[in-house]
Amino acid sequence: MGMLLILILNLMISIVIQSRRISAQSLPGCPNKCKNVTIPYPFGTREGCYLNELYFVNCKNLRIFNTSIQVLEISPDGHMRGLLPISYRCYNERGFENGSEPRIWLSRFPLSSLQNVLTTVGCDARANMKVAYGEDYITGCLTNTGCNMITNGSCLSLGCSQISVPMNVTSFRIHTQDNTNMNVGKWRFNNCTYGFLVEKDSYTFSATDLYNMQKQSFPVSFIWTVGNTGCEEAQANPTTYVCAENSVCVDDIIGYRCQCAQGYQGNAYLPNGCQDVNECEDALLHSCTHICKNTVGNHTCHCPKGYSGDGLKDGTRCTKNRTSAQKLGIYMGISMGIVVTSITMFLSYCFLKQRRLAKQKEMIFKRNGGKIFEKILSESEGSTQIVKIFTEDELKKATKNFSPYNVVGQGGFGTVYKGILIDNTVVAIKKSKVIDPNQIGQFVNEVVLLSQINHPNIVKLVGCCLETDVPLLAYEYIVNDTLFHHLHGTSRGSLLSWRMRLKIALETAGAIAYMHSATKIIHRDIKSSNILLNDDYSAKVSDFGISRSIPKNKMEVSTAVQGTLGYIDPEYFISGILTGKSDVYSFGVVLMELLTGEKVNSAIGTRTYQSLVDHFVLLLKEDRLFEILDDQVKLDATHDQLNRVAHLVKSCVSPQAMARPTMEEVKQELLALQEIFGLPHTDKEIVSFCSTGSYVTEPSSSQMF
Numbered sequence: 001m002g003m004l005l006i007l008i009l010n011l012m013i014s015i016v017i018q019s020r021r022i023s024a025q026s027l028p029g030c031p032n033k034c035k036n037v038t039i040p041y042p043f044g045t046r047e048g049c050y051l052n053e054l055y056f057v058n059c060k061n062l063r064i065f066n067t068s069i070q071v072l073e074i075s076p077d078g079h080m081r082g083l084l085p086i087s088y089r090c091y092n093e094r095g096f097e098n099g100s101e102p103r104i105w106l107s108r109f110p111l112s113s114l115q116n117v118l119t120t121v122g123c124d125a126r127a128n129m130k131v132a133y134g135e136d137y138i139t140g141c142l143t144n145t146g147c148n149m150i151t152n153g154s155c156l157s158l159g160c161s162q163i164s165v166p167m168n169v170t171s172f173r174i175h176t177q178d179n180t181n182m183n184v185g186k187w188r189f190n191n192c193t194y195g196f197l198v199e200k201d202s203y204t205f206s207a208t209d210l211y212n213m214q215k216q217s218f219p220v221s222f223i224w225t226v227g228n229t230g231c232e233e234a235q236a237n238p239t240t241y242v243c244a245e246n247s248v249c250v251d252d253i254i255g256y257r258c259q260c261a262q263g264y265q266g267n268a269y270l271p272n273g274c275q276d277v278n279e280c281e282d283a284l285l286h287s288c289t290h291i292c293k294n295t296v297g298n299h300t301c302h303c304p305k306g307y308s309g310d311g312l313k314d315g316t317r318c319t320k321n322r323t324s325a326q327k328l329g330i331y332m333g334i335s336m337g338i339v340v341t342s343i344t345m346f347l348s349y350c351f352l353k354q355r356r357l358a359k360q361k362e363m364i365f366k367r368n369g370g371k372i373f374e375k376i377l378s379e380s381e382g383s384t385q386i387v388k389i390f391t392e393d394e395l396k397k398a399t400k401n402f403s404p405y406n407v408v409g410q411g412g413f414g415t416v417y418k419g420i421l422i423d424n425t426v427v428a429i430k431k432s433k434v435i436d437p438n439q440i441g442q443f444v445n446e447v448v449l450l451s452q453i454n455h456p457n458i459v460k461l462v463g464c465c466l467e468t469d470v471p472l473l474a475y476e477y478i479v480n481d482t483l484f485h486h487l488h489g490t491s492r493g494s495l496l497s498w499r500m501r502l503k504i505a506l507e508t509a510g511a512i513a514y515m516h517s518a519t520k521i522i523h524r525d526i527k528s529s530n531i532l533l534n535d536d537y538s539a540k541v542s543d544f545g546i547s548r549s550i551p552k553n554k555m556e557v558s559t560a561v562q563g564t565l566g567y568i569d570p571e572y573f574i575s576g577i578l579t580g581k582s583d584v585y586s587f588g589v590v591l592m593e594l595l596t597g598e599k600v601n602s603a604i605g606t607r608t609y610q611s612l613v614d615h616f617v618l619l620l621k622e623d624r625l626f627e628i629l630d631d632q633v634k635l636d637a638t639h640d641q642l643n644r645v646a647h648l649v650k651s652c653v654s655p656q657a658m659a660r661p662t663m664e665e666v667k668q669e670l671l672a673l674q675e676i677f678g679l680p681h682t683d684k685e686i687v688s689f690c691s692t693g694s695y696v697t698e699p700s701s702s703q704m705f
Helices: 002-023 231-235 324-367 370-379 392-398 437-451 483-488 498-519 570-575 580-596 612-621 631-636 639-652 663-676
Strands: 070-074 079-083 087-092 095-100 103-105 116-121 125-130 137-142 160-164 171-178 192-199 219-223 247-251 256-260 264-266 274-276 291-295 298-302 407-411 414-420 426-432 461-465 472-476 494-496 531-533 539-541 556-558 577-579 686-689 695-697
Touching (some): 087 171, 116 125, 116 137, 125 192, 137 160, 171 192, 231 247, 324 370, 392 414, 392 426, 392 461, 392 472, 437 461, 483 531, 483 580, 494 631, 498 531, 498 580, 498 663, 570 580, 577 580, 580 612, 580 663, 612 639
Parallel strands (some): 192 219
Antiparallel strands (some): 070 079, 079 219, 087 095, 087 192, 103 171, 116 160, 125 137, 125 171, 291 298, 407 414, 426 472, 461 472, 494 686, 531 539
16 A cells, blocks of 8 residues: 555656646746746846847846837747837827827837737827838828717727738837827817727727826737748757757748647757657547557557557547458458448539539629629620629639739739730739628729720729639739839939920829719829839829729719828818819829929928928928929929929819819810920830939839739
């Protein structure tokens, strides 16, 4: 009896020691926790306990070395949760009062783009994530002015708004301000605007949050790795490679991370940190029916004496041995049955799979308005402009199964792939985001309208596919990138001449005027990145993802505000009433870019929140427009030309829609200007300034929507 107790005690001690070894997270002799937070190696709280100083956690305030992160949780799988300071700006009845805009440093622990959102709280408020020093934008979101319409729990632009954050962000600041620059009187709505990062679904908006959020903080997710290279390069240097035995290396955004191999558990960064899991002790971990034997990193299954089989739950299991004759008869019967059953099941599976796929595609085709579209096509027989309906297989073949190598553009409304159809036609295939099922009829009508547009300066719609979860649109392929690229490219090496800029403006105005008059379509997102340039540098208006058609007997339509910040008509932004004059405003901003070479959302003027439009109009009023003009424009254009175009811009961006010209009037004004000043209607002049000071022709070859 005494010996039995000793054996049981030894077994319990062994189990406790084994469980402690598996659960250990820090180096021997190092603290395992800081306050209530587990600190796994390579992190540590004192010298000698961490991989290097970048992984030092100050136990007094739970902050990671030289970062803004206050740790809440560190997981060995490469994820971390922590707190970041909030940004805010407060006002009184005289205007700006105080605020805080801390610069955030994350060292080598970037934000998780999948887990976090940038959140703006306030009425008529904007929060922009910017680089730590400078005014370059990373992302941003804004709220509307309707404070009397806010709903608790809703973060859809009334009092609260959220947007995803990009990948690999390690330093930034969040700038908050009122959206319409109406600082005075701001206190009548709420006295502060707030901007902060928070994990998805970890913040619920309440009307009380419009006041006194300055001291609050919210959980944020981060990614942590080790090393500065991928796994292959790291493993080539055993002296710096940190993954321990019985582990595997996984490439990540910055460096790599380690994890225990299958059959092991623990901390993959510690020596002997990955311990064998005894699967036989837990029926959920092994696959045996009778006898389980643990092995290092795995286990094996066996049958008792007198039984045969593999002992696996999903295998032959264990069956009692029979005589030779019984075995032969059973084996033959089983074999024949298996063969017949397998063939029958395989044929049935193939038939049912094909039938299920066909029904699923038919259901999606109907949901996306395919039947309505087919009816419209049948009623339009003989028209040369009607688009083709492609199958999903045709577009998969054209894009090599939507290969990432075929991606030529990405935007807020979808991804664009280069494709080659079976007849060798090169197309740009746009894969949009999921559309509202309640708007399927409107989507089909708009596609039909676009398919009937026949204008040389509008990207032609070749066809569509409606049997996929999201409709696919195939456009003609434009090779020479966007106007935005030629105006604001990082190298600034490509300079459009004044004649070419005026030609692009005229062609774009003509395309928009045609849309307004011939098809009653309002584009709603006119901007330099949606104006493509063909191989002869002729303009092509593109991206009709949020365009709206207006009934023939109406001049306007009420709709949710959509578009790009800086180009949106301010009257439309406030009222939600969309008219053709909204496109006129956006075109005026593009014309302003052609004159100045400035980005719409860059910091201009003496105040960081002053827009390009406000700055341009102010300089024109003070007769100082020459200060903001692009160098190439200064060289090429005459004073009279610039004065006339500048006043055209001013009329286009008038705050009141009634004061703006129509797109047809804008087009006629640009035509008249060309004729008055003797500028030709066609010009292929694009130059690149070389280091020698000479000018040479320079082509471009890419595609974006």
